Amino acid sequence: MRLEQLEVFVATARCGSISAAARKLGISRPAASAAVKSLEQELDVALLLKGNQGVHLTPAGQLVLEKAAGALALIDEMRNYGRADIKNSVSICSTPLLSLYLTRNIFLPFKKRHPHFDIVISNTYLTDVVRQLETRASCMAVTLTSLGLNIVESAKKLGCEIIPLYTDERKLFMGARHPLAAREYLTAEDLSRLNIALYSTDQEQVSRQYLPYFAGSYRVSNRSDMLDLVVRNEAVFIHPAIQCRHDLRVIKGDVVEKRLRLDSIKHEVPVVAIRLPELTVAERLFWQYLIVNFAKKL
Template sequence: MNFKKLKVFTTVCDCGSMSGAAKKLYMTQPAVSQAILELEEELDVHLFDRINKKLLLTYPGEVLLEYARRILVLVEEAQSTMKDIANMNTGKLRIGASTTIGTYLLPEIIRTFGQKFKNIDIPFAIDNTGVIEKMLLENSIDIGLVEGPIHSKEIIVKPYMDDELFIICSKNHPWAARKRIGPGTISEQNIIIREQGSGTREVFENTMSKHNIPYSIKHVLNNTEAIKKAVEANIGVSVVSEIAIKEEIKSGRLVKINLEGVRFLRKFNIIYHKDKYHSKLFEEFLRHLCSGNF
């Protein structure tokens, strides 16, 4: 049983004759009759009675007609929806972002993209880089924006923008008056840092290890805003992305500290699975990201 035979069947029912259906479908009458015969043989039922030269539906025919109409409506709806998706009139793109990007960049990215494509559904998830990488591998999201290193060879990594982490302290901390410190002084401080799997933590630890600088982690928090509040309360010092502290630095609530001879540099990256199909919506979102118009 296929779509074409169901279409022929419903058209015969609507027209009340094989000849009428043939004319409407631009087919020959024998071709219409053959399609009905094949359908009857395939289903092992009799669909029409021929009484007084009229075609009348049998009970199996009535049941099939109900299903056939529902099937054809669904097919037409599917075709219409696929057309809308192809023309970017509707669609869905699942986005994942690591915490810093998700908190400070992603909302504006989604807002401006949504202005261009108003009927597109854009669900998004925010978590650390490790979780976002796992979600991509499990096909829970279509595309990701992360600040930490990616470890799977199944994922394509495209550099997006540069970022720099800075050590921060409270305005009441002794470092606040100096704004530049030597590497040796770090070991004396309580470090407040993100959890394992965080891109910020991985960059911090890798950089400190590269320069052989000892440090002591005192508190682990999985939220950048919580870290900033803790530092502001002078509980310890931390390292966070420059984009996360603009307001606090401007208002003087936090102080940005330079570590002599050391910079915490990293890339924000666009990531997606190497086998991911690039739909028009997917490509359009990539273009939006690279345009920087947000």
């Protein structure tokens, strides 16, 4: 069965005659007639009845028309994926380490497939994720959802679709040469002898709940300064483990991760993808690629 057969059959049914369908499609009448006839032979059923007033659908023809029209509409939609010459931009927001993972494992492979797409990944504080979606600054987000920020609840009020991606676990990261680096896990007593590195911004939410367990803290403005302290064994930091494994210093082995034994704190970190209810063709295509491929490189 060929696409041309379906196109001619649907056009004939809608135009009411083979001649009119041929004119609409820009082909000869014999070619249109042959396409319909070959489709009937392939399906082994009569689809059209000829009369003085043109052609009419048989009961089988009516059923085939519904399916054929739906198939052609789907094909036309898929063709549009490659067009979008104007609305081919995609904006997505995420936290810094998730943005790093998105860039390497989603953005770059997708960009190779669709070089005409303009994709912007913005680093966003957790407290600003919903605002990014609400103001349409971003059409989708990848974010963790814990810490009592009600991100999922607020996104649902906007009519957003929310897809769980995976569940991370917060772990402690310390220098590979730290005296406690050989431990399988660390207890509250261990933490009481350590300093924790925190981001200086008021938006920092992750490590504050762990702060009372530590001897002291360092306030830094960026992850690079934080990791410098960790590598020199002057401080440790706490972060969702899978996200942090994609940092270069962790990959090189300068920094190692440790489980925490703190019964009063839940270390699980659900990570979700959120999208606005209405997306362009380009945005839908990127969303589908994101959902299918996100967890493959974790």
